[in-house]
Amino acid sequence: MHQLCLPMGLEDADIERLDQIIGKRRRLERDEPLYKMGEPFRNLYAVRFGHFKTYQINAAGEAQITGFQMAGELLGMDAISADRHHCDAVALEDSEVCEIPFAHLQDLFGQVPALLRHFHRIMSQEITREQNVMLLLGNMRAEQRFAVFLVNLSARYAARGYSSTRFQLRMSREDIGNYLGLTIESISRLLSRFKKLGLVQVDKREVVLLEPARLKAMAAGTEQCSPMA
Amino acid sequence: MHQLCLPMGLEDADIERLDQIIGKRRRLERDEPLYKMGEPFRNLYAVRFGHFKTYQINAAGEAQITGFQMAGELLGMDAISADRHHCDAVALEDSEVCEIPFAHLQDLFGQVPALLRHFHRIMSQEITREQNVMLLLGNMRAEQRFAVFLVNLSARYAARGYSSTRFQLRMSREDIGNYLGLTIESISRLLSRFKKLGLVQVDKREVVLLEPARLKAMAAGTEQCSPMA
DNA sequence: CGCGGAATTGAAAATACTCAAAATTAGTGG
DNA sequence: CCACTAATTTTGAGTATTTTCAATTCCGCG
Numbered sequence: 217m218h219q220l221c222l223p224m225g226l227e228d229a230d231i232e233r234l235d236q237i238i239g240k241r242r243r244l245e246r247d248e249p250l251y252k253m254g255e256p257f258r259n260l261y262a263v264r265f266g267h268f269k270t271y272q273i274n275a276a277g278e279a280q281i282t283g284f285q286m287a288g289e290l291l292g293m294d295a296i297s298a299d300r301h302h303c304d305a306v307a308l309e310d311s312e313v314c315e316i317p318f319a320h321l322q323d324l325f326g327q328v329p330a331l332l333r334h335f336h337r338i339m340s341q342e343i344t345r346e347q348n349v350m351l352l353l354g355n356m357r358a359e360q361r362f363a364v365f366l367v368n369l370s371a372r373y374a375a376r377g378y379s380s381t382r383f384q385l386r387m388s389r390e391d392i393g394n395y396l397g398l399t400i401e402s403i404s405r406l407l408s409r410f411k412k413l414g415l416v417q418v419d420k421r422e423v424v425l426l427e428p429a430r431l432k433a434m435a436a437g438t439e440q441c442s443p444m445a
Numbered sequence: 446m447h448q449l450c451l452p453m454g455l456e457d458a459d460i461e462r463l464d465q466i467i468g469k470r471r472r473l474e475r476d477e478p479l480y481k482m483g484e485p486f487r488n489l490y491a492v493r494f495g496h497f498k499t500y501q502i503n504a505a506g507e508a509q510i511t512g513f514q515m516a517g518e519l520l521g522m523d524a525i526s527a528d529r530h531h532c533d534a535v536a537l538e539d540s541e542v543c544e545i546p547f548a549h550l551q552d553l554f555g556q557v558p559a560l561l562r563h564f565h566r567i568m569s570q571e572i573t574r575e576q577n578v579m580l581l582l583g584n585m586r587a588e589q590r591f592a593v594f595l596v597n598l599s600a601r602y603a604a605r606g607y608s609s610t611r612f613q614l615r616m617s618r619e620d621i622g623n624y625l626g627l628t629i630e631s632i633s634r635l636l637s638r639f640k641k642l643g644l645v646q647v648d649k650r651e652v653v654l655l656e657p658a659r660l661k662a663m664a665a666g667t668e669q670c671s672p673m674a
Numbered sequence: 675c676g677c678g679g680a681a682t683t684g685a686a687a688a689t690a691c692t693c694a695a696a697a698t699t700a701g702t703g704g
Numbered sequence: 705c706c707a708c709t710a711a712t713t714t715t716g717a718g719t720a721t722t723t724t725c726a727a728t729t730c731c732g733c734g
Contacts, residue, residue: 272577272579272580274584274666275667276665276666278584278666280579280580280583280584282576282579282580293569293572294569294572294576296565296566296568297567297569297570297572297573303576322558322562325561326558329551332554333551336568338526339522339525339568340522340524340525340526340527340568341526343522343523343526343571343572343575344523344526344527346572346575346576346579347511347523347532347575349579350501350509350511350575350579351503351511353579353582353583354509354582354624354625354626355507355509355623355626394583394584395583396583397582397583397584436503436505437503437504437505438504438505
């Protein structure tokens with residue numbers, strides 16, 4: 217947790233100070249909202265375990281999932297600008313976060329420059345992450361989007377010490393489609409195609425990446441599998 | 446400039462201190478790069494006048510424009526996380542920026558909490574801006590995307606004291622298409638359609654919004670103009 | 675005046691969507 | 705633990721939106 221979340225390269229004394237301002241833990245069950253758009257902003261949240269999705273809702277009531285978050289990742293940074301949450305965050309499974317009261321965190325920034333620096337990196341990282349999603353949504357075909365999605369999950373699980381080739385999809389097909397700008401039917405068809413091509417093995421929500429290298433090539437745009445005669 | 450850029454609600458003394466660390470101005474001519482992906486990160490840039498585009502390039506060499514920036518807006522925040530620029534920034538016309546050495550800015554953060562707070566708001570604003578683009582790319586049809594684009598430009602010019610209904614497009618049709626995840630031909634057709642419907646008047650790059658309210662409704666998804674029999 | 679990049683327009687093609695139905699899975703209560 | 709219902713996923717067929725390819729047209733500029 218400490219590896220991925222806020223502290224990183226902080227001295228023990230600083231970590232100690234950070235731990236002191238970290239508020240209470242909060243457990244959420246599946247489908248429970250962590251916060252909703254428009255609510256006043258008080259805390260950032262660090263995921264301790266479980267998974268979340270964040271999504272925006274437009275005027276017409278349709279949602280666009282803007283990200284999936286897992287252990288060690290930080291939620292709520294989009295709320296700083298307007299002092300209100302800009303999106304909804306919902307637990308995809310039973311999960312736990314710790315609250316980080318932002319007012320206290322700001323107090324600490326003045327005292328622990330290394331913490332501030334790290335916080336800026338994390339916000340910046342969120343910006344680059346979203347830019348990568350814009351690239352995905354703006355100029356990739358369905359097949360490539362889905363490959364990027366799988367490869368991204370793979371890398372994130374690997375970074376957490378889990379298998380990079382076998383993992384559970386914590387989100388529904390519908391969520392995946394929404395995130396990737398595709399329909400649930402398209403996701404289903406892509407899974408079937410990838411399965412048939414021997415790229416993956418799928419059993420309900422468990423996925424095994426059988427050819428990670430080819431998937432990475434597809435994600436990079438180097439390779440593509442024909443639309444299946 | 447001071448209204449939109451970093452200072453805002455800062456006391457005069459603090460603005461003074463900020464002005465002191467602000468580095469030299471830099472002029473760029475049309476198509477000149479401000480920075481390129483991978484370059485070491487030293488400065489943020491505040492646009493003084495002119496316009497810029499930022500874009501990512503994927504493995505296959507294709508670009509995705511991630512934003513257009515105008516006077517008062519800040520460039521380079523995506524570089525903080527890796528100490529290297531994550532995208533290219535290019536002037537769309539003859540423009541000027543002022544360099545803000547990030548190391549110096551960080552020094553100031555410890556001394557001027559209000560500045561820090563404002564900086565966080567700006568970074569957070571960039572995150573929400575990108576989330577809005579994800580919503581656009583992920584679940585809007587071409588017509589709505591283009592309406593959102595026009596309405597967004599309109600609002601930003603209005604905020605700067607310019608006309609909200611008549612302005613120059615500083616970017617090519619190709620850039621617009623790239624940004625919106627559409628082809629240049631689609632943009633051209635959309636413009637023709639909007640023109641024919643009396644929504645806009647277009648002369649090369651000059652646009653007049655004839656029915657701002659209907660455009661806003663289209664952007665919100667409330668209204669749509671049929672695909673033109 | 676003519677060259678060249680940018681923009682427009684048209685026709686054909688492709689990708690992904692919609693609608694519908696069937697199959698599978700998950701959840702619930704007996 | 706099983707059975708039943710509801711929800712999710714898969715699959716198919718037809719359709720729609722947008723792209724691709726191609727041919728002009730429009731302008732700025734030397």
